[in-house]
Structures are given as structure tokens and as C-alpha cells.
Amino acid sequence: MDEALAKKLRILADAAKYDASCSSSGAPKRKAGKGELGSTTGAGICHAYTPDGRCISLLKILLTNYCLFDCAYCINRRSSNVARARFSVQEVVTLTVEFYKRNYIEGLFLSSGIIKSPDYTMELLTRVAKSLRRDHGFRGYIHLKSIPEASPWLIEEAGLYADRLSINVELPTEASLARLAPEKDGAAIQGAMAQISERIVEAKAERRRFSPAGQSTQVIVGADATTDEALIRKSAHLYGSVGLKRVYYSAFSPIPEGSAILPLKSPPLQREHRLYQADWLIRYYDFSPDDVADAADDGMFSLDIDPKLAWALKHRHRFPVDVNRADREMLLRVPGLGARAVDKIIAARRHTRLRLEDVARLSSALKRARPFLIAADYTPAGLTDRLDLRSRLAEPAQQLSLF
Numbered sequence: 001m002d003e004a005l006a007k008k009l010r011i012l013a014d015a016a017k018y019d020a021s022c023s024s025s026g027a028p029k030r031k032a033g034k035g036e037l038g039s040t041t042g043a044g045i046c047h048a049y050t051p052d053g054r055c056i057s058l059l060k061i062l063l064t065n066y067c068l069f070d071c072a073y074c075i076n077r078r079s080s081n082v083a084r085a086r087f088s089v090q091e092v093v094t095l096t097v098e099f100y101k102r103n104y105i106e107g108l109f110l111s112s113g114i115i116k117s118p119d120y121t122m123e124l125l126t127r128v129a130k131s132l133r134r135d136h137g138f139r140g141y142i143h144l145k146s147i148p149e150a151s152p153w154l155i156e157e158a159g160l161y162a163d164r165l166s167i168n169v170e171l172p173t174e175a176s177l178a179r180l181a182p183e184k185d186g187a188a189i190q191g192a193m194a195q196i197s198e199r200i201v202e203a204k205a206e207r208r209r210f211s212p213a214g215q216s217t218q219v220i221v222g223a224d225a226t227t228d229e230a231l232i233r234k235s236a237h238l239y240g241s242v243g244l245k246r247v248y249y250s251a252f253s254p255i256p257e258g259s260a261i262l263p264l265k266s267p268p269l270q271r272e273h274r275l276y277q278a279d280w281l282i283r284y285y286d287f288s289p290d291d292v293a294d295a296a297d298d299g300m301f302s303l304d305i306d307p308k309l310a311w312a313l314k315h316r317h318r319f320p321v322d323v324n325r326a327d328r329e330m331l332l333r334v335p336g337l338g339a340r341a342v343d344k345i346i347a348a349r350r351h352t353r354l355r356l357e358d359v360a361r362l363s364s365a366l367k368r369a370r371p372f373l374i375a376a377d378y379t380p381a382g383l384t385d386r387l388d389l390r391s392r393l394a395e396p397a398q399q400l401s402l403f
């Protein structure tokens with residue numbers, strides 16, 4: 001690789017690192033045919049993450065970090081004093097194909113600052129995906145970040161070639177957008193997401209290809225005063241209204257020469273983690289947005305206990321639950337019991353009355369579950385109501401596990 005291209009790559013890969021929404025989960029399995037490149041099957045595909053949770057197995061770059069907009073929280077904003085670079089369409093295509101052949105990557109995550117116009121930028125992004133698919137028979141994963149203000153027909157064309165399209169909500173309220181990203185249009189973002197959602201549904205019904213891995217979005221956490229409850233309610237609304245696959249929560253990181261209206265520090269990383277846990281409660285544990293909101297205090301989740309435990313501690317009268325009799329919905333509310341453990345419990349109790357040691361075999365977090373359940377040979381004997389239960393179950397700061 002020549003030095004000029006390597007320099008662009010350094011700048012544009014670094015500029016892309018702030019986007020967390022690069023997972024490929026949900027992509028259809030696909031293998032290359034003769035004369036084609038890549039596959040989305042096989043070990044390691046898009047499941048490699050850096051210690052802070054960022055996906056690293058995709059070539060994750062911006063087409064350019066020039067941008068017409070001036071979003072206060074963004075390192076690439078118009079007024080930012082950073083080194084700028086711009087790839088040509090052909091350069092991104094060549095890099096993707098070459099890296100793929102060398103097994104460095106399994107796919108491409110491509111985003112961009114807005115240059116000239118939203119349509120012009122969207123067209124360039126789409127040309128990359130189109131060339132990879134058409135000219136190189138590329139069958140690896142492609143995630144295109146879409147420009148919400150671009151014409152609908154351009155987003156429709158992008159969906160023909162990309163596995164996933166995403167549009168970042170970034171800030172969940174109109175007031176925050178107006179303050180921190182005044183050139184962004186909340187209605188345009190919602191409209192473009194709704195358009196993608198409709199095309200996905202239509203394409204599925206007609207068995208044709210359109211963004212088969214769905215759409216996702218990212219919200220920034222801690223750049224404004226939005227509470228955890230408001231973020232989760234926004235996510236729940238998006239899951240319901242536009243059928244999102246995932247909402248990614250990205251803790252705001254202060255940027256060099258950042259705007260004076262931004263906080264000086266990142267929020268604690270646990271906050272991002274608690275939001276992911278609350279998001280899981282909605283998607284996989286039958287919690288309603290009101291239930292999750294109930295787990296928060298003044299709209300914020302506790303950093304030392306997870307939202308499911310917080311909910312259980314506020315609703316002690318609903319516990320302990322009998323693992324041999326309770327319905328699935330209530331078992332899912334037991335702290336320490338994951339959805340998979342609950343399904344195993346339900347399957348196992350068809351054949352036997354479960355004792356505590358049976359539950360221990362089916363769940364990896366019995367310590368947390370114990371005060372909240374009854375088994376054939378065990379009752380928590382007042383443990384559920386102990387005033388010190390919260391402190392007994394609180395996690396040390398560095399020991400953050402999912403439920």
C-alpha cells in the first residue's frame with residue numbers, strides 16, 4: 001500500500017471508531033460461488049470485539065471525514081481542527097477486496113461525513129457497495145451508514161447491496177438535536193428509518209433482497225442530560241415502530257477542542273452497560289418500558305446493580321417464585337436467571353421436581369437468584385426481605401455481568 005493511501009486509511013479508520021453500531025448479528029448466511037469472493041459464514045465472522053466492546057473484524061472506515069454539518073459532539077464536524085482525508089470509491093473497493101483476500105476482515109462497515117449534499121454522499125456510499133457486489137462478486141458483509149436527508153430512491157438502491165443499513169438517531173429528543181446537532185432533522189431521521197423498515201418488510205414478503213440483516217441505530221449517552229429512562233423509552237419506541245434489530249448505546253467521549261456546551265468527561269462505562277442490560281430486558285425478558293423505567297431512580301439506572309435486580313428489589317412482594325410452578329414470565333424476572341436458564345428449568349421440571357442443586361446446574365448466577373426463588377428442598381427463609389439484600393448482591397465495580 002502506498003504511503004498516501006496508508007495515511008488516508010489511518011485518518012479515516014480513526015475517524016470511524018466513534019460509531020459503535022458495527023455488529024453483523026442477524027446477517028443471513030451466504031457463501032461465495034465460483035468466481036465470487038467472501039462469505040458471511042464460518043468462525044470468527046464479525047464477532048471480534050476490542051475490550052471496550054467495539055467490533056473489529058470489519059474494515060470500519062469513513063469514506064471521508066470532511067462534513068458540511070457541525071454537530072457539537074462529533075470529531076468530524078465542520079469546525080473541528082482535525083486532519084482530513086477522502087477516499088475515492090475505487091480506493092475503498094480495492095482496500096476491501098485486498099483485505100478480504102488476506103483474511104484481515106470479513107466485511108465492510110462504511111460511513112461518511114456529508115460532502116456537497118446528502119444525495120451526493122449517499123450515491124458514493126452506494127457505489128462502493130454496488131461495485132463490490134457487481135464487479136467483484138463480493139459476498140462478505142456490508143453495513144452502510146445511510147444519510148437520512150438523502151433522496152428515498154438512493155436509500156432504496158443502497159438496500160439492494162448492503163446487508164444492513166443504519167441511521168444514527170444520536171440524540172433522542174428534538175431539543176437535544178436542536179442544541180447539539182442543529183443541522184440534523186429529527187423528522188427526516190424518523191422518516192428515513194420508516195422508509196427502510198417498509199422496504200425491508202416488502203422485500204421479505206416478495207422474497208427479494210433489501211438490507212436482509214435489517215437496520216440498526218446508535219444513540220450517544222452522556223453528551224446531554226437525557227436520562228436512561230428516556231433513552232430506553234426511545235429505543236422501545238424504535239423497536240416497535242420501525243422494527244430495528246439493535247440500538248447501540250455509545251458513551252460520549254470528549255473530543256479534542258470540543259464545544260464548550262459538551263460535558264468535559266465521559267459518562268461511566270457502566271452506564272452504557274446498564275443501558276444494554278435494560279435494552280435486553282425489553283427485547284428478551286418481556287419487560288415493558290414502564291417496568292424498566294420502574295427499575296430506575298429519577299430516570300437513571302443504578303451503577304452497582306443491574307436493572308433486573310433493581311426491579312426485583314422494588315417488587316419484593318412478587319418473590320420468592322417457585323421454580324417448579326411459576327410461569328415463564330415470572331421466572332424471567334428472577335435476578336440471575338437468564339432466558340436460556342429459564343427455558344432449561346421449564347424443560348427439566350416436566351420430568352422432576354427441581355432442587356436447588358438442579359437450579360445451580362442450569363444457571364451460572366445462583367448467588368443472585370437464591371433470595372428470589374423456591375426449590376423443592378429450599379426456601380429463602382426471610383432472605384428476600386432483608387434490608388441488606390441490595391448491598392449483599394451489588395457488584396464490585398469491575399465485575400459487570402449480564403444478569
Ligand code: SF4
Pocket residue numbers: 067068069070071074075076077078112113114181
Ligand atoms: S453529520 Fe455526522 S459526520 Fe457530520 S458532523 Fe454530524 S455526526 Fe459528524
